[in-house]
Amino acid sequence: MKVLNFLxxxxxxxxxxxxxxxxxxxxxxxxxxxxxxxxxxxxHRFYNAMYYTIKRVLRCNPFCPGGYDPxxxxxD
Amino acid sequence: xxxxxxxxxxxIFIIIITLPFYYRLIxxxxxxxxxxxxxxxxxxxxxxxxxxxxxPEPEATAPNSSLGEPVATDIxxxxxxxxxxxxxxxxxxxxxxxxxxxxxxxxxxxxLVELAPASAGYPLLIKYIDIKGDSVKLDHNFAFSALSHxxxxxxxxxxxxxxxLIFTLSDRSQTLAKRSLTFYGNSYLVDQQIDLSGLRSQMAxxxxxxxxxxxxxxxxxxxKDDMLYSKAHAYSGGEVEGLDxxxxxxxxxxxxxxxxxxxxxxxxxxxxxxxxxxxxxYSLIGATKPLSGRDFQKVFNMYLTLPASKASTTxxxxxxxxxxxxxxxxxxxxxxxxxxxxxxxxxSKFFLWSFIELHRLIPNYGWVLIIFSILIKIFLTxxxxxxxxxxxxxxxxxxxxxxxxxxxxxxxxxxxxETMRLYREHGVNxxxxxxxxxxxLPILWALFIIFRTTIELRQAAFIFWIRDLSAPDTIFTxxxxxxxxGNQVNVLPVLMVISQIIxxxxxxxxxxxxxxxxxxxxxxxxxxxxxQFPSGLNLYYTLFNILAILQQKYFPPKPKxxxxxxxxxxxxxxxxxxxxxxx
Numbered sequence: 001m002k003v004l005n006f007l008x009x010x011x012x013x014x015x016x017x018x019x020x021x022x023x024x025x026x027x028x029x030x031x032x033x034x035x036x037x038x039x040x041x042x043x044h045r046f047y048n049a050m051y052y053t054i055k056r057v058l059r060c061n062p063f064c065p066g067g068y069d070p071x072x073x074x075x076d
Numbered sequence: 077x078x079x080x081x082x083x084x085x086x087x088i089f090i091i092i093i094t095l096p097f098y099y100r101l102i103x104x105x106x107x108x109x110x111x112x113x114x115x116x117x118x119x120x121x122x123x124x125x126x127x128x129x130x131x132p133e134p135e136a137t138a139p140n141s142s143l144g145e146p147v148a149t150d151i152x153x154x155x156x157x158x159x160x161x162x163x164x165x166x167x168x169x170x171x172x173x174x175x176x177x178x179x180x181x182x183x184x185x186x187x188l189v190e191l192a193p194a195s196a197g198y199p200l201l202i203k204y205i206d207i208k209g210d211s212v213k214l215d216h217n218f219a220f221s222a223l224s225h226x227x228x229x230x231x232x233x234x235x236x237x238x239x240x241l242i243f244t245l246s247d248r249s250q251t252l253a254k255r256s257l258t259f260y261g262n263s264y265l266v267d268q269q270i271d272l273s274g275l276r277s278q279m280a281x282x283x284x285x286x287x288x289x290x291x292x293x294x295x296x297x298x299x300k301d302d303m304l305y306s307k308a309h310a311y312s313g314g315e316v317e318g319l320d321x322x323x324x325x326x327x328x329x330x331x332x333x334x335x336x337x338x339x340x341x342x343x344x345x346x347x348x349x350x351x352x353x354x355x356x357x358y359s360l361i362g363a364t365k366p367l368s369g370r371d372f373q374k375v376f377n378m379y380l381t382l383p384a385s386k387a388s389t390t391x392x393x394x395x396x397x398x399x400x401x402x403x404x405x406x407x408x409x410x411x412x413x414x415x416x417x418x419x420x421x422x423x424s425k426f427f428l429w430s431f432i433e434l435h436r437l438i439p440n441y442g443w444v445l446i447i448f449s450i451l452i453k454i455f456l457t458x459x460x461x462x463x464x465x466x467x468x469x470x471x472x473x474x475x476x477x478x479x480x481x482x483x484x485x486x487x488x489x490x491x492x493x494e495t496m497r498l499y500r501e502h503g504v505n506x507x508x509x510x511x512x513x514x515x516x517l518p519i520l521w522a523l524f525i526i527f528r529t530t531i532e533l534r535q536a537a538f539i540f541w542i543r544d545l546s547a548p549d550t551i552f553t554x555x556x557x558x559x560x561x562g563n564q565v566n567v568l569p570v571l572m573v574i575s576q577i578i579x580x581x582x583x584x585x586x587x588x589x590x591x592x593x594x595x596x597x598x599x600x601x602x603x604x605x606x607x608q609f610p611s612g613l614n615l616y617y618t619l620f621n622i623l624a625i626l627q628q629k630y631f632p633p634k635p636k637x638x639x640x641x642x643x644x645x646x647x648x649x650x651x652x653x654x655x656x657x658x659x
Contacts, residue, residue, distance in 0.1 A: 017598060019517065026513055030496035033510040060510040067500030068493050 004046040012037050028066025033057050039071035085597055093559045148217045151241065155233040155261040158394065159188075167218035167243035167255040169198040173394045175345070180295060182535050182543050191345055191394055193293035193373075200392075202253070202270065204284035204384070213287075214253060218243035223256075233261035250274050264395030265350075265405070271387040282385045283356055286349055291375035292342050298547055299371045305343040305529070308360040308376040309412045311336040316411045321362030323372045332357040338378045339412055341397060344531045348393040349380045350407055355390075357381040396531045399428060414529045416522060424522035428530055435532070441545055442538025445612060449619040456516055457627070473498050527613040538615070541567060545612035560604045568614035573603045575621035582628050 016034050027033050037053040044052065052072060060066070148165040161172040170192055178189040192199055202214040221227050223240035231239050238260045245253040252274035258267035272284055294302040308319040312335040321327045335355040339348035349355075359379040364372040382388045393409070395401065402410040415421040415428075434444045477495055484490045527533060533546045542549045550564040557563040576599055606614055 017594070026509060028509045030492045057510055057514060061512065062509055064509070065500050066496065066509070068496040 005041050005049065008041045008046070008049070009038060012041070028060050028062075028064065029056070029069045030067070031070065033060050036069070036071050043071065043074050082593075095559070146217070149220075149229065151220065151228075152230040153233065153239060153241075153259050154231065155237075155259070156235055157262070157264060160259070160266075160394070162241070162257070163198065164217050164220050164243060166198050166201045166213075166215045167245060167253060168200075168220070168241060168257050169215075170200045170394075171198065173347075175395065178295075178344075178396065178534070181297060182537070189295045189345065190293055191295075191347055193290055197290065199288045199290045201287050201289070202255070202272070202284055203287050203379070204272070204275070205280045206278050207280050209280060214245070216245055218245045218253075218255070220244075231259075233259060235262040237261040247274075264393055264401065266392045266394065268390050268392055269387055270382065270390070272384045273387075276384060279384060282383060283381050284384050285359075285379040285381050286390060287377065287379050288340060288347060288349070289377045291373070291377070292340050292345065292347060294342060294373065295345060296343055296547075299367065301528075302343045303371060303374065305414070306341065306374040306376070307412070308338070308340050308362060308378055310338045310358045310360060310378075311408060311411065312354075312358070316408075317360075318412075319360045319362055319376070321364055321374055321376070323364055323370075324366075325364065327362040328360060330357070330359045332381075335380065337407055337409060338380050339393075339409065340376050340378055341412055343529070344397055344534055345395065346393065346397050346409075346412065348409055349378065350391040350393060350405065350409070351380065351382060352389045352391070355380050355382050397529075398531050399425075400432075414525060416525045420518055420522050420525070423518055424525045427522055427526050428532075431526065431530075432532060440538065441533055441536035441612070442542065442615070445538075445545070445616055446619060449616055449623065452519065453620065453623045453627070456512075456519075473502050523616060524613060527610045527616070533610070533612055536612075538611075542611050542615070545615070546610045548608055549611035549614075558604075560607075562608050564607070566607055566611070566614075568611050568618060569603055569606045569609075572606060572614050572618045572621070573599055575618050575625065576602070579621045579625050579628075582625055 012034055020034060029036070031039070033053075033056055036056050037049075040049040040052045043049075056069070148163050150171065151162045151164070151168075153160045153162065155176075157176060159172075159174040159176060160170060162168045163171050173191040174188045175191065176188055180187040180189055198215060204212055204214075206212045220241060220243045222231070223242060225231070225239060233239055238258060240256055240258045242254065242256045244251055252272075254269075254271040254274075256267075256269045260266075270284075270286070272279070276282070292306065294306075296302045308329075310317045310319075310329065310331065312331055312333060317329055317331070319327055319329045333356075335351075335358045337348055337350045338358045338360065339346050358381065361377045361379075363375050365375055366372050380390065382390065393405065397413055399410055399413060402413070415424045431441075431444060431448065434447060435441060438444050438447065476498055480491050480494050480498075484494075527546070534544075536545045537543045538545060541551055548564055548566045549568050550566055552565050554563040554565060580595060580599075606617070
């Protein structure tokens with residue numbers, strides 16, 4: 001699982017430093033979707049993190065008010 | 077940006093610059109290693125029908141070397157599309173295939189695209205295993221005649237003409253082998269009928285191989301592109317097998333079952349064997365030949381196993397990888413074209429289709445690109461700019477945001493968080509969201525694929541110095557090569573980077589110093605990376621940036637008066653109050 005998380009994190013970082021720079025900041029949330037995903041992949045198991053990330057990105061559209069939405073804490 | 081990240085960037089840069097030298101250092105060792113593996117492999121497989129040696133070699137010629145005509149003659153068949161030189165050796169093997177609609181370099185009609193490499197000799201032959209177990213290549217000189225035409229050495233076909241040439245190899249008493257080739261004036265297809273019934277008593281099994289040995293010639297000035305896209309393919313059981321080969325290595329793929337076709341391709345052209353009935357199997361073999369520098373020629377051999385018991389018909393396609401033409405063959409040969417992975421494929425196909433349709437109206441692909449980028453921009457604008465911004469509300473909270481900045485001058489995170497909270501409370505948000513951006517990515521990716529690989533853009537000129545949209549728009553070449561950048565100085569990448577910097581400035585996306593520095597670093601990196609990309613892609617990218625600048629300057633997202641969202645509880649409360657009043 002750790003390997004998958006590491007892979008996901010490096011993919012997200014690559015995304016931030018390539019695609020993320022071509023397009024201007026456009027996230028309706030704080031923290032931004034990619035930072036949220038990073039946080040989630042650091043603290044949760046892969047499939048849960050996947051779920052949180054997808055849910056967040058789908059919400060990040062013009063029909064959602066957006067706002068402050070921190071990454072969920074791990075329930076241990 | 078702090079010291080550590082600067083150090084990191086510098087290190088990455090040094091690695092990128094020095095990597096090629098490192099590869100050159102280690103490549104000598106690996107090459108000698110792989111040479112020995114080839115030798116051992118070919119020893120091990122030399123008894124097989126298709127030994128792994130990639131280059132045609134002298135083989136045991138049988139049935140009887142005194143067979144056939146004494147002298148080989150050449151026959152030239154020419155139409156509007158091609159000029160094919162055949163030899164009576166091997167019963168109509170191909171010596172040269174020139175495609176008349178495509179020239180090697182821009183504006184030079186004398187150097188046409190040639191598919192069969194000169195080094196290949198006679199690539200198109202018939203091979204079988206004889207009763208002694210030896211592999212036999214039919215490279216005798218056949219006798220030839222033309223069906224309902226006089227026997228000549230050169231034929232010119234009009235667009236609706238067809239020509240059938242018949243090659244026969246006979247013993248004193250009987251016909252051993254017979255191959256007929258039918259050419260059509262308006263098609264890249266050649267119909268081929270092979271009848272080996274006279275040789276069956278000498279064959280170990282009821283099958284023979286139709287071969288193409290020696291690979292395809294590279295056609296593009298940018299050898300790296302041809303190197304990247306050259307592959308061998310086979311289609312069986314609804315799946316396309318793709319065989320590639322790395323420098324100094326060999327590779328192979330075999331399948332002893334129903335095969336729909338086999339094909340070799342370069343970046344833009346292909347030669348394919350298309351049997352009318354599924355063939356008995358195939359074998360693909362890849363090897364490489366070093367060219368100058370780190371370039372190499374990929375040499376693929378393909379063998380299609382056909383039944384010898386009955387006369388078999390196999391069409392041969394010599395021509396461009398042009399989607400419409402391949403699709404019209406109705407054998408799924410278009411599957412060897414690059415359209416990206418399955419999710420992107422429909423998008424890139426749609427783009428290609430709209431490119432071709434637009435090109436009918438505007439006969440210059442540069443202008444087509446411009447119109448296309450405007451259309452894409454119009455199409456994407458509602459995605460990115462559905463703004464729920466209400467001007468009044470924004471003005472109302474503006475002083476609060478300023479107050480926040482004064483309150484936490486050293487804590488940008490806190491400012492951001494609080495600003496977002498404010499936006500939410502007031503039901504406004506100036507951002508478009510991440511989902512619309514992510515939806516754009518497949519579109520850009522599909523465009524990238526189209527620009528790089530479709531033959532329609534090959535040598536398509538635009539204006540001024542842009543003479544080929546599928547290649548970099550070089551204005552002069554440096555005497556030395558810069559890693560990643562190459563040795564060509566191109567104009568469009570410079571324009572692209574300038575437009576990107578302006579666009580970033582105007583959009584004001586970056587606020588803090590660290591982000592700004594990173595952005596500069598990335599922009600420079602892109603400049604290096606994009607330098608060798610097709611000028612069409614750089615043109616599109618520049619246009620897209622310019623359009624974004626114009627849009628931000630002259631068409632800012634219109635304020636849409638919208639009431640702040642009330643939460644459901646409040647609405648419920650109001651409804652309850654109303655109902656109380658009523659009763």
